[in-house]
Amino acid sequence: MTEAEIRTLIAKNIKGFNPKLELIEEEFKVEADDGTKGSIDILAKDNLGYLTIIELKKSKHSERSAIQQLFKYSAMLKDSLSIPQEKIRRIIISTDWRELRTPFAEFSTYADYPINGYKLTINDGQLSYEKIILEKEDIDKEPATKFHLFKFSSQKDRTRAVDVINKIASRITELNLLVFNIELNQPKIEGCYPHPDYGFGIIIIFFSCAYESVLQKLDIAAEEYTPYGSRDCLSEKLLVSLAFRVRLTRGFENKIAYDYEYERLASFSNYLSWYPVDKNYISFGKMFSRASLYMSKDDVLRHANGVNGIHPYLFEECSSTENAADFLVFRQRLSKFIAHNSEWQKVINYLLNNLGNDEEIRVFIFNPLNIIALINDYISKIENPRVPKLYIEIEKSDGQVQSYIGTLMCEGRGIFSGVVEKIQETYGSVTNFKKRLLNNTEPKNDEKLSTILGLKHFIMSGDKRLLVNDGQLEKTAINLEKVGLHVFFLDNIQVIDEVARFYNDNQISDGLIQFSAEDF
Known part of the structure; x- marks a missing residue:
C-alpha cells in the first residue's frame, strides 16, 4: 500500500x-x-x-x-x-x-x-x-558512574572470562555492557606500574537495563554483592555491576585479581593513557544493537569514557543529529548540566529541538551560577571573575553557521540592600550558603537569588535577546549599554558593600571557607 x-x-x-x-x-x-x-x-x-x-x-x-x-x-x-x-x-x-x-x-x-x-x-x-x-535503555544511554577492572594471570584465563561474559549476556539479554581488553603488563608511560603477575585485564562498563529482571536472573544473594547486604545506597546500574562481578569471578580462584570493587568512570581515560586498550570493544545487549544504527565506535568509546559534561560548572562538547543515539547522550549531559538554569535551558532546548537532520552543534558553557561569589570576585579585583559565558555554534546542512552567545545581564532593578537577609531566605541559612560555596554540586537556589538581585541569564543572536514563550521563539532588541553587568555594579554599591562585610564577618575568602561549632 x-x-x-x-x-x-x-x-x-x-x-x-x-x-x-x-x-x-x-x-x-x-x-x-x-x-x-x-x-x-x-x-x-x-x-x-x-x-x-x-x-x-x-x-x-x-x-x-x-x-x-x-x-x-x-x-x-x-x-x-x-x-x-x-x-x-x-x-x-x-x-x-x-x-x-x-x-x-x-x-x-x-x-x-x-x-x-x-x-x-x-x-x-x-x-x-x-x-x-x-524502555530505560531507549532514554538513558549514560554509563554507570563506576566501572570494573579485572586482572588475569594469563591470556588464556582472560579469553575464558570473555567466554563466560558472553554466556551470561546471551542468557540475560536485558544486560547492556561494554568489554575492553587492556594490556596491564605493557605500560605506555615510563614509571607507570606494570602488572607482571596479572598482566591481562578486562574493563567492563555497565549501562541501563531492566535491573530487577537482571538481578533475579543473576541469582546472587544481596549480601554477596553489596556492603552489608544494603541496596539502598547504590544506583541500579551499580547494583547490576556488583552482582555481575560475583557471577563472573566464581570459578577463577587464584587466577583473577580484583583490587577494588569498582573505579570512577573518569579514571577510564587514565587507563587509556597508561596502557594499551583495545578500542574494538565487545558490546552486549539490545541497547548497542540499536545504537549501532547511529553510533560509531568512537562515539561509544567517548561516552563510555564519561569525561565530558561532568565538571560542576564547565561544559564543552559537540554533536550531530546524524547520529541519533550519540545526540541523545549529548542532550542528556547538557540538560543535566543546565538543570538549575531555567532561562538558558528553555532557549537551548528550543534550538536543539529545531535542529534539522545532519546538522552539527558545538556548545561551550562556563556556568558557575553563584552570583554572590561573582560579586566578591569584583570586590577582590580578581583578574578572571566568575562571569557566566555561553557560546553555541550550529552548522546547518547547507553549510551556513548560526552563532549565539550568552552571559549574565542586568534586567530591571533588584534590591539595593538587605542582601544577607536574601541569602538566608534563599538558602535557608548562612551555613547552607557556606556549604554551597564548598560544594559546587548543589546550585539549585542560585538562579533564584540572581533574579532577586535583578540579574538574568541572556542568550543573544547579534543585538537581540532570545526568549521562548509557549513553545515559540521570540527575538527582542536590547541595548547592551543598559543591560550589561556593569550596570548592576554601578547601581548596587550598597549590595556590594554588604557582600564584602558578609564575607569578612563569616570568615569566607577565595579558596577558604571556615565553619564554627554553631554552624552544625
Whole structure:
C-alpha cells in the first residue's frame, strides 16, 4: 500500500484507532503567521474538544523531521485557531520503529509538550496499533558512574572470562555492557606500574537495563554483592555491576585479581593513557544493537569514557543529529548540566529541538551560577571573575553557521540592600550558603537569588535577546549599554558593600571557607 492509501485507511477507520475521536479532515491545511504553509495528515477531535494531530512517518522524511512536523503543525494550529498548546495532542504512527525510537525518546524527554507513538500493523486490510513504550535503555544511554577492572594471570584465563561474559549476556539479554581488553603488563608511560603477575585485564562498563529482571536472573544473594547486604545506597546500574562481578569471578580462584570493587568512570581515560586498550570493544545487549544504527565506535568509546559534561560548572562538547543515539547522550549531559538554569535551558532546548537532520552543534558553557561569589570576585579585583559565558555554534546542512552567545545581564532593578537577609531566605541559612560555596554540586537556589538581585541569564543572536514563550521563539532588541553587568555594579554599591562585610564577618575568602561549632 502507498503512504496515501494508508493515511486514507486510518482516517476512514479513525474509531478503530481511538473510539473517542471524530475525524475533522484528512490533509488539513494550516498556515503560520509568517505565511509558512503545511498539511496535517489527519486532524481529529476527541469527546472533550481536544484536537489530535496524527502524522505518518513518510519515507521521504528523516526520523527527526517526522517528529518535528508534529510540533510545527501544533504551533500553526495555535496561531491560526487560537488554541492553547495544552489542548492539542500529537501522535506519530509508523510501520517501522527501528530507527524512529531514538529521536522519539529524545523529543519525549525534552520537548515542551508530550507526544505519543504507535506502531501500525496491516493484515488483509485490517489495522492494529501498538503504543510505543520507551524502555530505560531507549532514554538513558549514560554509563554507570563506576566501572570494573579485572586482572588475569594469563591470556588464556582472560579469553575464558570473555567466554563466560558472553554466556551470561546471551542468557540475560536485558544486560547492556561494554568489554575492553587492556594490556596491564605493557605500560605506555615510563614509571607507570606494570602488572607482571596479572598482566591481562578486562574493563567492563555497565549501562541501563531492566535491573530487577537482571538481578533475579543473576541469582546472587544481596549480601554477596553489596556492603552489608544494603541496596539502598547504590544506583541500579551499580547494583547490576556488583552482582555481575560475583557471577563472573566464581570459578577463577587464584587466577583473577580484583583490587577494588569498582573505579570512577573518569579514571577510564587514565587507563587509556597508561596502557594499551583495545578500542574494538565487545558490546552486549539490545541497547548497542540499536545504537549501532547511529553510533560509531568512537562515539561509544567517548561516552563510555564519561569525561565530558561532568565538571560542576564547565561544559564543552559537540554533536550531530546524524547520529541519533550519540545526540541523545549529548542532550542528556547538557540538560543535566543546565538543570538549575531555567532561562538558558528553555532557549537551548528550543534550538536543539529545531535542529534539522545532519546538522552539527558545538556548545561551550562556563556556568558557575553563584552570583554572590561573582560579586566578591569584583570586590577582590580578581583578574578572571566568575562571569557566566555561553557560546553555541550550529552548522546547518547547507553549510551556513548560526552563532549565539550568552552571559549574565542586568534586567530591571533588584534590591539595593538587605542582601544577607536574601541569602538566608534563599538558602535557608548562612551555613547552607557556606556549604554551597564548598560544594559546587548543589546550585539549585542560585538562579533564584540572581533574579532577586535583578540579574538574568541572556542568550543573544547579534543585538537581540532570545526568549521562548509557549513553545515559540521570540527575538527582542536590547541595548547592551543598559543591560550589561556593569550596570548592576554601578547601581548596587550598597549590595556590594554588604557582600564584602558578609564575607569578612563569616570568615569566607577565595579558596577558604571556615565553619564554627554553631554552624552544625
